[in-house]
Amino acid sequence: MxxxxxxxxxxxxxxxxxxxxxxxxxxxxxxxxxxxxxxxxxxxxxxxxxxxxxxxxxxxxxxxxxxSDRVAPPAPGAEVEDGQPTTESEQVYMAIAEDRLRGELPDRFTENELMRQYGVTRGQLQAILRRMTQEGWVERLPGHGWMFLPVLTSSETYSQGYRYRLLIEAAGIMEPTFRLDREGLLRCRAQQEELANGGARTASPAALFDANSRLHETIAACSGNSFILDGLRRLDRLRRLMEYRKTVDRDQAERRCREHLTLIDLLLADQREAAADFMRLHLRNAAREKASS
Structure with missing residues (x-):
């Protein structure tokens, strides 16, 4: 090292x-x-x-x-591994996501093409591509170039995604193989509490999506049903870019985080039936809010 x-x-x-x-x-x-x-x-x-x-x-x-309780934000301009400030990297990442959703980027592309289009160095772009690969919406082609993977692009398929989640997420809580991941839920709870107490008003769309999908996938993993967890993970990869495109209503985002805290507390108290009912209500509310954004 x-x-x-x-x-x-x-x-x-x-x-x-x-x-x-x-x-x-x-x-x-x-x-x-x-x-x-x-x-x-x-x-x-x-x-x-x-x-x-x-x-x-x-x-x-x-x-x-x-x-630490004495932690301070990174110094302005502090560089991460790709040699680029986090805020600038996030802007380029979001620009690529938006252009892809608008159909302005081809299915296949090269690093040189994106470097010229977005004015970044190869090291900066490679760090962004690593992130996209981990998130599951691009992959490297054998030999040369990259390819965008399928994502949800229409409001109808986006709504279908929420209807699918209504079918599997509450059911997962009631699975006979359900086993509570207390440590995992407590980690999610600490993050959701921070967001509910003001963090949701400044967090980036990507940070909000990651925190919220992490909670829902943690709960799905508790089901003990690998098909439920795999199905939700696949859907989260498909809907990620559509979530970025939605207008972030900070009041709604904060309220959803408070709902997450209620859901977590019901699970920690072993009130599974109440948690499953609340999951359905939570997802219906989120679907309705997202449809109007």
Whole structure:
């Protein structure tokens, strides 16, 4: 492991904490961070140690590290692995997403074409493409070039997606194989509480989507039914860009996060029938709000 990798990863984790609005005290599992940044746990451990020396993270009573109550946002212009400020990278990412939805980008493309069109370096673009690959809406072609994968592009298919979620998500809570992931739900709860307490008013559309889909997929995983979890994950990949395109009503976003807290608390209290009923209500409300945005 090189010093440069640890330095880059420490900066990336700092941005990740800030961009997702993690509350002080939120645990930072090495495995979760390693999966997110597609690295092994060793550089994550070294990066967290460096962040601890800067008081960005602190020791967690249960072991490992957590977000410090003294954490500050990354310095303006602080660079992440691709050498580009996070805000600029997000702008390019969102521009590509919007152009793809408008049909202004072909199914197949090369890095050189996107570099010229969006005025970014190869390193900057490759970091964005890695993110898109992880999210499941582009893939590298054998030999040369890239290809966009299918996504939802019409209001009708978007509505069908919500109707599908109504069929599977509440049912998953009532599966006989349901097993509560308490630690996973508590992590989601800390994030949703931060969003409900003001974070939803400043979070990017991508950060909101990631936090909310993470909660719903965590609940689907509790079902013990791999088809329910796989179906929801596939749908989330398809609907991601449509969600970005929707106008973000900050009041509605905050209210949905409060609904998420109610849903989590019902599950933690083992009130599964009430949680399933609330899931249906929550999804119907979200579908209605999204249809008008």
């Amino acid at each position: 090189t010093r440069r990798l640890a330095d880059q990863l420490a900066t990336n984790i700092h941005h990740y904490i800030a961009d997702t609005g993690m509350a002080p005290g939120t645990r930072l599992p090495e495995r979760t961070l390693a999966d997110h940044f597609k690295v092994s746990r060793s550089p994550v451990r070294e990066a967290l140690t460096r962040l601890a020396s800067q008081e960005i993270v602190c020791a967690h009573p249960g072991g490992g590290f957590a977000v």
